[in-house]
Amino acid sequence: xxxxxxxxxxxxxxxxxxxxxxxxxxxxxxxxxxxxxxxxxxxxxxxxxxxxxxxxxxxxxxxxxxxxxxxxxxxxxxxxxxxxxxxxxxxxxxxxxxxxxxxxxxxxxxxxxxxxxxxxxxxxxxxxxxxx
Amino acid sequence: xxxxxxxxxxxxxxxxxxxxxxxxxxxxxxxxxxxxxxxxxxxxxxxxxxxxxxxxxxxxxxxxxxxxxxxxxxxxxxxxxxxxxxxxxxxxxxxxxxxxxxxxxxxxxxxxxxxxxxxxxxxxxxxxxxxx
Amino acid sequence: xxxxxxxxxxxxxxxxxxxxxxxxxxxxxxxxxxxxxxxxxxxxxxxxxxxxxxxxxxxxxxxxxxxxxxxxxxxxxxxxxxxxxxxxxxxxxxxxxxxxxxxxxxxxxxxxxxxxxxxxxxxxxxxxxxxx
Numbered sequence: 001x002x003x004x005x006x007x008x009x010x011x012x013x014x015x016x017x018x019x020x021x022x023x024x025x026x027x028x029x030x031x032x033x034x035x036x037x038x039x040x041x042x043x044x045x046x047x048x049x050x051x052x053x054x055x056x057x058x059x060x061x062x063x064x065x066x067x068x069x070x071x072x073x074x075x076x077x078x079x080x081x082x083x084x085x086x087x088x089x090x091x092x093x094x095x096x097x098x099x100x101x102x103x104x105x106x107x108x109x110x111x112x113x114x115x116x117x118x119x120x121x122x123x124x125x126x127x128x129x130x131x132x
Numbered sequence: 133x134x135x136x137x138x139x140x141x142x143x144x145x146x147x148x149x150x151x152x153x154x155x156x157x158x159x160x161x162x163x164x165x166x167x168x169x170x171x172x173x174x175x176x177x178x179x180x181x182x183x184x185x186x187x188x189x190x191x192x193x194x195x196x197x198x199x200x201x202x203x204x205x206x207x208x209x210x211x212x213x214x215x216x217x218x219x220x221x222x223x224x225x226x227x228x229x230x231x232x233x234x235x236x237x238x239x240x241x242x243x244x245x246x247x248x249x250x251x252x253x254x255x256x257x258x259x260x261x262x263x264x
Numbered sequence: 265x266x267x268x269x270x271x272x273x274x275x276x277x278x279x280x281x282x283x284x285x286x287x288x289x290x291x292x293x294x295x296x297x298x299x300x301x302x303x304x305x306x307x308x309x310x311x312x313x314x315x316x317x318x319x320x321x322x323x324x325x326x327x328x329x330x331x332x333x334x335x336x337x338x339x340x341x342x343x344x345x346x347x348x349x350x351x352x353x354x355x356x357x358x359x360x361x362x363x364x365x366x367x368x369x370x371x372x373x374x375x376x377x378x379x380x381x382x383x384x385x386x387x388x389x390x391x392x393x394x395x396x
Contacts, residue, residue: 001296001361001368001395030396032133034168034259036298036359040370042314047220050174059206059213060220067199067331074323081323088311088324092373093359095168095225097133097259104133104257106172109224125368127298127361130396131133132162132262164265166300166391179352182306191338191345192352199331227300227357229265229391236265236389238304241356263265264294264394 002027004124008115012065014049014057015113021096021126022103028128031101038093038125043083043117045090046124051110064089083116090114098128134159136256140247144197146181146189147245153228153258154235160260163233170225170257175215175249177222178256183242196221215248222246230260266291268388272379276329278313278321279377285360285390286367292392295365302357302389307347307381309354310388315374328353347380354378362392 002024008015017037025035039046050056064086074081094111097104105111113122134156140147149169157167171178182188196218206213226243229236237243245254266288272279281301289299303310314320328350338345358375361368369375377386 001363034261036361038359038361038368040368040373042312042320042370042372048174048224049216049220053208053210055207055209056174056213056216059204059208060217062206063200063204063214063217068327072323072327074326075319076317076323077319078317081320081327084313084320085324085327088313089221089353091223091355092312095170095227095359097168097170097257099133104170104172106174106255108174109172123370125361127395129261129298129393131259166393180306180356181348181352185340185342187339187341188306188345188348191336191340192349195332195336195345195349221353223355227302227359229300229302229389231265236302236304238306238387240306241304261393263391 002126006113007121008118011118012061013115013118017111017113021111024126025098025103025128030098030128030130033098033128033130035096035098036127040123040125043080043087044122045087045092045114046094047090047112047114048109050108052108080117086116134258138245138254140250140252143250144193145247145250149243149245153243156258157230157235157260162230162260162262165230165260165262167228167230168259172255172257175212175219176254177219177224177246178226179222179244179246180241182240184240212249218248266390270377271385272382275382276325277379277382281375281377285375288390289362289367289392294362294392294394297362297392297394299360299362300391304387304389307344307351308386309351309356309378310358311354311376311378312373314372316372344381350380
């Protein structure tokens with residue numbers, strides 16, 4: 001298992017993590033298998049989405065904000081309940097296949113850490129398992 | 133790793149993929165373990181849900197459409213931002229256990245490719261890992 | 265693969281399952297690897313979120329209820345379509361890393377079975393795979 005550290009830049013931030021995760025896959029020495037990416041937080045998640053037009057990420061942030069508005073009549077005193085639910089909606093782990101020693105993503109896909117209560121320093125845990 | 137190809141029939145379509153994924157599990161020769169199903173796209177995802185009453189899928193599509201409407205004041209010029217966020221909400225991978233050489237799903241569960249910007253031809257990548 | 269049984273207490277209930285899942289990890293005898301938690305139902309899911317302030321879970325339930333209201337003009341006669349979509353939004357499986365023979369969760373994280381059509385008795389399937 002490898003631990004990575006990244007820094008998000010704003011309250012909501014979809015941060016491309018292809019490069020650090022790819023380095024973890026290379027470091028594992030595994031050629032064929034699966035790569036598990038896990039986010040050990042409760043107001044940040046991890047998803048996959050388009051890496052070509054940054055407007056896609058902007059629209060995704062806006063749609064999620066409409067679904068779970070930052071301001072609301074929330075019980076949790078810290079005031080970041082919307083960030084908790086958004087993180088659960090994106091999820092805390094992604095499983096990506098490994099082929100030829102590399103992350104096997106689709107042509108338009110990238111991995112994103114989804115920050116919903118930043119800016120902060122965040123951890124990522126990566127575990128690569130081999131196929132038989 | 134095995135690649136499957138499926139064809140969706142409409143803009144939004146929950147397509148049952150139990151049969152092709154089950155054939156991949158059988159082809160792997162693995163008796164006990166886990167099956168990872170990965171969708172290498174950004175406007176289609178994969179989920180699990182009920183296989184008995186097709187009205188459940190129809191209601192799910194309608195609820196998701198209300199959460200992330202196809203028409204909106206979106207920045208992304210291609211106009212399919214709602215499809216991107218719906219795909220992230222459903223997720224791009226599902227992990228299903230394998231028992232006795234078969235997919236171990238619950239009684240009412242089936243695997244669905246979730247098309248949100250079809251009709252299209254879509255790929256599925258399947259990797260099966262053995263338990264010790 | 266191990267099967268666990270839990271009992272939920274109300275229609276919507278985020279039930280902490282750290283203890284039973286941790287016992288499954290211990291029983292597996294695996295020191296380093298990954299733990300897959302799978303829910304074989306269609307109106308209950310599994311997620312990770314905060315274990316400190318129970319108000320977070322209450323707010324999450326309220327936000328999800330606003331996104332997918334229990335009452336609606338649904339086609340499915342059983343009337344629980346909102347529960348089906350909420351389960352897909354949270355997901356039916358979580359993958360948590362295993363380190364030193366224990367579940368590797370973040371400081372504030374716990375695993376929750378997400379009941380959306382309870383109270384009921386629910387099953388959990390757990391499979392632990394070793395790292396090389």
